[in-house]
Amino acid sequence: MMDTPNPADAMTLKLYGSRRSRAAIVRWYLEEKGIPYTLVELDVQAGEHRQAPFMGINPFAKMPALVDDSLTLTDGRPLPLFESGAILLHLAEQHANEFDWASSEGVVAHSLSVQWVLYANSTLAAAMFQAGSRAEDLERQLGVLNELLGAGGSLVTGRSEWGAADCAVQAYLAYLPIFCASVDLSPWPHVSATIEATLARPAYQRANGPA
Amino acid sequence: MMDTPNPADAMTLKLYGSRRSRAAIVRWYLEEKGIPYTLVELDVQAGEHRQAPFMGINPFAKMPALVDDSLTLTDGRPLPLFESGAILLHLAEQHANEFDWASSEGVVAHSLSVQWVLYANSTLAAAMFQAGSRAEDLERQLGVLNELLGAGGSLVTGRSEWGAADCAVQAYLAYLPIFCASVDLSPWPHVSATIEATLARPAYQRANGPA
Numbered sequence: 001m002m003d004t005p006n007p008a009d010a011m012t013l014k015l016y017g018s019r020r021s022r023a024a025i026v027r028w029y030l031e032e033k034g035i036p037y038t039l040v041e042l043d044v045q046a047g048e049h050r051q052a053p054f055m056g057i058n059p060f061a062k063m064p065a066l067v068d069d070s071l072t073l074t075d076g077r078p079l080p081l082f083e084s085g086a087i088l089l090h091l092a093e094q095h096a097n098e099f100d101w102a103s104s105e106g107v108v109a110h111s112l113s114v115q116w117v118l119y120a121n122s123t124l125a126a127a128m129f130q131a132g133s134r135a136e137d138l139e140r141q142l143g144v145l146n147e148l149l150g151a152g153g154s155l156v157t158g159r160s161e162w163g164a165a166d167c168a169v170q171a172y173l174a175y176l177p178i179f180c181a182s183v184d185l186s187p188w189p190h191v192s193a194t195i196e197a198t199l200a201r202p203a204y205q206r207a208n209g210p211a
Numbered sequence: 212m213m214d215t216p217n218p219a220d221a222m223t224l225k226l227y228g229s230r231r232s233r234a235a236i237v238r239w240y241l242e243e244k245g246i247p248y249t250l251v252e253l254d255v256q257a258g259e260h261r262q263a264p265f266m267g268i269n270p271f272a273k274m275p276a277l278v279d280d281s282l283t284l285t286d287g288r289p290l291p292l293f294e295s296g297a298i299l300l301h302l303a304e305q306h307a308n309e310f311d312w313a314s315s316e317g318v319v320a321h322s323l324s325v326q327w328v329l330y331a332n333s334t335l336a337a338a339m340f341q342a343g344s345r346a347e348d349l350e351r352q353l354g355v356l357n358e359l360l361g362a363g364g365s366l367v368t369g370r371s372e373w374g375a376a377d378c379a380v381q382a383y384l385a386y387l388p389i390f391c392a393s394v395d396l397s398p399w400p401h402v403s404a405t406i407e408a409t410l411a412r413p414a415y416q417r418a419n420g421p422a
Contacts, residue, residue: 059355059359060351074316082326083325089325121329123271126337130337144270157284157285158285
């Protein structure tokens with residue numbers, strides 16, 4: 001008996017990114033989960049991100065953005081999405097089936113995953129990239145993360161599987177030695193170990209390599 | 212025949228906040244949607260946010276945070292959530308029933324709502340509060356928002372109902388005259404009109420008043 005054809009096989013996910021954009025975070029997730037995708041690299045020097053067709057996908061002209069042609073807008077266009085965190089959660093929900101919506105455990109895991117993605121992209125990112133608050137706020141956050149990461153498993157309480165929440169937080173932590181090189185990580189061994197483990201993952205390396 | 216008791220009646224949502232914290236954003240959503248909640252105001256001067264029991268709810272000691280006792284963690288504790296954007300999305304999904312998961316329209320509306328909440332809390336917030344990038348990046352974003360808001364309806368394409376996405380973006384825009392007072396809003400009349408309309412909403416006023 002032949003398998004029923006999977007409609008997802010015909011689906012195309014197009015990820016728009018450029019060198020050094022946060023598209024690498026989304027690409028890491030896609031690579032870890034084995035979700036097929038096409039990477040479209042825009043030439044930022046040539047201003048491709050500020051021209052059609054990309055401005056129709058993300059009017060803010062920022063990368064990453066995703067086009068998911070398994071879903072459509074009310075005007076019939078394939079679904080365009082921007083914001084790396086929103087793309088991660090969309091992939092986790094619609095393509096990696098991270099959450100069992102029928103169970104309250106699945107609902108809780110989902111809300112906690114949203115929390116961690118928001119945390120990474122707003123609170124952690126602000127502490128890393130906002131000059132004024134950097135030192136004190138960032139160090140306080142790293143202290144908390146060090147404790148939580150030391151407990152092992154996913155940041156989503158009660159889960160063992162690596163998911164969107166872990167991807168977002170770990171990807172930002174892996175930026176620390178690059179963008180916050182002056183921060184001494186030695187007081188937080190579990191943060192350092194997480195960064196080392198992230199950099200060693202084959203999917204992370206593929207995501208940060210050429211298309 | 213008596214109505215079946217609604218388990219939600221017994222449910223308690225506790226919102227932890229303080230004066231001038233982003234708890235007002237979440238409170239605005241709760242007030243607009245008529246969702247019952249209890250507001251717990253922490254005394255930041257006295258350092259209540261850095262002590263138990265709040266550190267058990269949000270180890271990062273930041274507000275807002277929510278405790279939703281209609282759901283539990285694997286260890287049996289009622290679900291604690293932090294990050295204003297994650298709380299908004301949790302309320303939209305679990306308490307305001309914004310999304311019809313059974314339809315692809317509902318799935319699309321959800322992913323677009325996540326996108327706009329992430330946009331408000333990371334990209335817009337960064338442009339407003341990161342000293343370096345402020346002027347140019349913020350003005351570019353306001354130009355795009357002006358166009359989208361001028362089209363009327365929700366920021367979520369194809370929706371008319373006000374929701375979590377609108378709440379997040381409008382709440383940040385309403386911060387503009389306070390935190391970015393030097394920015395001249397006259398080139399963006401739809402942004403100005405949105406701020407005026409937000410400030411005039413009774414639920415917004417209740418959310419920004421005393422408990």
